[in-house]
Every structure is written in C-alpha cells, then in structure tokens.
Amino acid sequence: MGADLVTALIGAVIAGAAGLLLGKLNAFKKKKGRSPLWLGALLFAVVLIGLLYFEERPDETGQTDGGGKPVAGTTISAPYVRAEGEMLVHYINVGQGASQLLVGPTGKTMLIDAGNNDKEEMIVAYLQRAGIKKIDILVGTHPDADHIGGLDAVIDHFDIGQFYMPKVQSNTKTYEDVLLAAKKKGIKVDSAKADVNLKWDSGATARIVAPIGDYSDTNEMSAVIRVAYGETSFLLTGDAESKSETDLVASGTNLKADVLLIGHHGSNSSTSDPFLERVGPKYAVIQSGKNNYGHPTPEILAKLAGKNITVLRNDTSGNIVFVSNGKSLDIKLDPWEYIKGKAK
Structure with a gap:
C-alpha cells in the first residue's frame, strides 16, 4: 500500500473519529445542558494525535535504506539557502545522465557534468534558480553525451x-x-587526471583521484573526484567502471x-565489491532516469541493501x-522540474 494512501486513510479515520465525538458532545449538550469532561478530553486527544501525525511526521522520500526502511528527508519548495559555513552538494535530476553542483563553505562553486543535450535549458535554469553567477571549477568527467551534453550551454551562460x-x-x-564553446570564451581545458589537487574552496579539499592510467574505454577514463569538508566526504565517480575502480x-x-x-548510473560494470568496501559509504546516490539499460540494476541495489547503505535516486526523489x-549531513529533496521551457 502506498504511503499517500496510508496517509489518506489515517487522516480519514482521525477526521471521522473527531466528527463522531463532536456529534456526541453536541447531543449531550442539547439533552443535558452540558457534556461530560471525559468526552471533551477524548476529542482533544484525537485532535492532538492528528496534529502530531501530520505536522511532525518525517517526509517520506520514496527511497529506502539498506534495510528497506523509508529515508527521512526534508522536501523543499524553493532552493536551499546555504548558511555560512555550510557546503552543499546537489545531485541534479537530469534524467538518464549525471550532473552535480557543489557550493563550498565559503561560496565557491564546482559543476561536474551537465546532463544530455536535451537538458541544456534545464541545467542553466537550475543554476540560475540556485543563484549561481560563476562556476569556479567546471568538470566534464568524460565525453559521453549524457554527461557533457549541457556543458556548452553552461559555458555560454556563466x-x-x-x-x-x-x-x-x-x-x-x-x-x-563543448570544445568550441570553451575556445570562443578563451577558456583553457586542463587535464583531469589522478593526483590533481583542485584549487577550489579554502574551507574544503577537492582532489581528482582518477583516471590513474590510460584506458581504451572512455567510461574508464572518467574523472573521479573526492571532496572533503571537515568530517564529511563525497566521492563523485562519473562512469568509472571496474578497471578504474x-x-x-x-x-x-x-x-x-x-x-x-x-x-x-547503477550499471553492473561499476561498484565492484573491493571498491565499495574501500569507500565504505553511508549513502549511495544513483543518477538515472527512464532508460533501456536496466539502470540501476537489481544486482547493484541488492549489493547496497546487503551493506545497509542508504540509497537515494533522482528518478524517484x-x-x-x-x-x-x-x-x-542533512538531506534536502527538491522536486523542481523544468519541462519544455517552463519550470514547475
């Protein structure tokens, strides 16, 4: 049974009980001039239960952790406003593709990938909505269109x-x-390779840890970046597969x-056991949309569940x-969409 249906049924039961008790109170008052205290107290208790349930219950994200429990997060209706000293990592919903926006603790920005060609307007709108004026570091993890398709638009607009x-x-x-857009603005393309420390935000560290070698498969050549702020850390992997791992x-x-x-995107070609063991994450984010590849695969989801890793997915949240x-860490869920030139 879906969470929305359960909520509706509980609401109906609470409302029905409150209506029944209110009717009893009115009947007692008409018949005897007053109503018993216990009945008033019972009505108060039912109303209080309803308020607590609907106001204090956590949002259900549609995600499950490794044990199959719903993940509690906060749904937001406007862009999250970063407080001083906070770092934000946005996993932008670009459908079957990938894009991550990072805003460091001092406000510096990094954009890793920008979705496919048909997401150009959407990615620009998302960045503008988030108040982004400049991308301090732009990364294209590898040449696949579902990762770099929107980069030329980002270069043109920011x-x-x-x-x-x-x-x-x-x-x-x-x-x-992408290369032409960079050339038109006189932007040099630096090499993304292992052991490059990015000069990004003074409050955080960002290091490219892969690709380590030269691979014939462009996925294996994906730039992999580890970002750390204080006691928290993120690993952003592009399409890196088992050889790179x-x-x-x-x-x-x-x-x-x-x-x-x-x-x-949750393919079986990535997230090998030794790699997952070395990373040891508490959370796993999967960026995928409607696709014919079976992403994310049942095998990967089962592997994450077996290690009690909380899974969050763009295609459901x-x-x-x-x-x-x-x-x-705190999790914010932003349902904002951009469809056919119009945000909703």
Missing part, C-alpha cells in the same frame, strides 16, 4: 574559472560543441566517503541536496 576534462579523443558533435583500490589513495555517487556543516 563565467567559468577553471575547466577540466580527461585527455580522451572523441569525434562526436557534442564533444566538439581496481586501479584506485590498488593505488592506496584515500577513497573513504560518506556519500558515494554510484558509477555508471527528484533533485537531491546534501548539506554538510563539516560534522554531519
């Missing part, structure tokens, strides 16, 4: 600081459009993260925003 992409050749128009584990680099972006104060 001031860009540094721009990173791995050294991968591609002859697609999407890739060429194996090399990362063997390298001994710090992969520990509270929040892991599941590689390749919309935009997902993690808020870090350097010690703990």
Whole structure:
C-alpha cells in the first residue's frame, strides 16, 4: 500500500473519529445542558494525535535504506539557502545522465557534468534558480553525451574559472560543441587526471583521484573526484567502471566517503565489491532516469541493501541536496522540474 494512501486513510479515520465525538458532545449538550469532561478530553486527544501525525511526521522520500526502511528527508519548495559555513552538494535530476553542483563553505562553486543535450535549458535554469553567477571549477568527467551534453550551454551562460576534462579523443558533435564553446570564451581545458589537487574552496579539499592510467574505454577514463569538508566526504565517480575502480583500490589513495555517487548510473560494470568496501559509504546516490539499460540494476541495489547503505535516486526523489556543516549531513529533496521551457 502506498504511503499517500496510508496517509489518506489515517487522516480519514482521525477526521471521522473527531466528527463522531463532536456529534456526541453536541447531543449531550442539547439533552443535558452540558457534556461530560471525559468526552471533551477524548476529542482533544484525537485532535492532538492528528496534529502530531501530520505536522511532525518525517517526509517520506520514496527511497529506502539498506534495510528497506523509508529515508527521512526534508522536501523543499524553493532552493536551499546555504548558511555560512555550510557546503552543499546537489545531485541534479537530469534524467538518464549525471550532473552535480557543489557550493563550498565559503561560496565557491564546482559543476561536474551537465546532463544530455536535451537538458541544456534545464541545467542553466537550475543554476540560475540556485543563484549561481560563476562556476569556479567546471568538470566534464568524460565525453559521453549524457554527461557533457549541457556543458556548452553552461559555458555560454556563466563565467567559468577553471575547466577540466580527461585527455580522451572523441569525434562526436557534442564533444566538439563543448570544445568550441570553451575556445570562443578563451577558456583553457586542463587535464583531469589522478593526483590533481583542485584549487577550489579554502574551507574544503577537492582532489581528482582518477583516471590513474590510460584506458581504451572512455567510461574508464572518467574523472573521479573526492571532496572533503571537515568530517564529511563525497566521492563523485562519473562512469568509472571496474578497471578504474581496481586501479584506485590498488593505488592506496584515500577513497573513504560518506556519500558515494554510484558509477555508471547503477550499471553492473561499476561498484565492484573491493571498491565499495574501500569507500565504505553511508549513502549511495544513483543518477538515472527512464532508460533501456536496466539502470540501476537489481544486482547493484541488492549489493547496497546487503551493506545497509542508504540509497537515494533522482528518478524517484527528484533533485537531491546534501548539506554538510563539516560534522554531519542533512538531506534536502527538491522536486523542481523544468519541462519544455517552463519550470514547475
């Protein structure tokens, strides 16, 4: 039974009980001139229960943790306003694609990927809605269209600081459009590779940990970035698959993260057991939409559930925003959508 139906049934029961008791009170008053105290107290208790249930109950995100329990988060109707000293990590709902917006504790911004070509208007609108004026660091994890399709629009509409992409050749128009947009604005494309410390926000650290080697598969060449703020950390993986994951584990680099972006939209080609063990996340975010690939696969979901990792998904919860104060994490869910030139 769906959560909305359960809520409606409970509401109906509470309202019915309150109406019945109110009717009894009125009947006693008409017949005897007054109503018994116990009946008034019972009515008060029913109303109080209703208020507590509907005002204090946590939002149900539609997500489940590793044990199948609903994840409690706060649904927001407007962009979350960052408080001083907070870091935000937005997992933007771009459908079958990926995009993450980071706002550091001092306000510096980083955008990693920008969804597919048909999400150009949407990604620009999302950034504008969030009050973004400049992208201090822009990253295209690898040349696949569902990751870099919107980057040219971002370059056209915003001031860009540094721009990173791995050294991968591609002859697609999407890739060429991104390079042309950068060239028109005189933006240099720096190489995204392992052991690059990004000069981003003074309150946080950001380090590219992969690709470590040269791979024939463009997915394996994905830029993987670890971001840490205080005691909290995030690992953002692009479409990195098992070969890159194996090399990362063997390298001994710090992969520990509270929040892991599941590689390749939840494909079986990523999230290998040794890699997942090394990262040890509390939360896993899956960026996927309607697709014919079976993403995320039942095997990956079962693996995460078996390790009691809380799973959040764009395809069921919309935009997902993690808020870090350097010690703990809070989850905000933003259902905002942009469809056919109109936000809703």
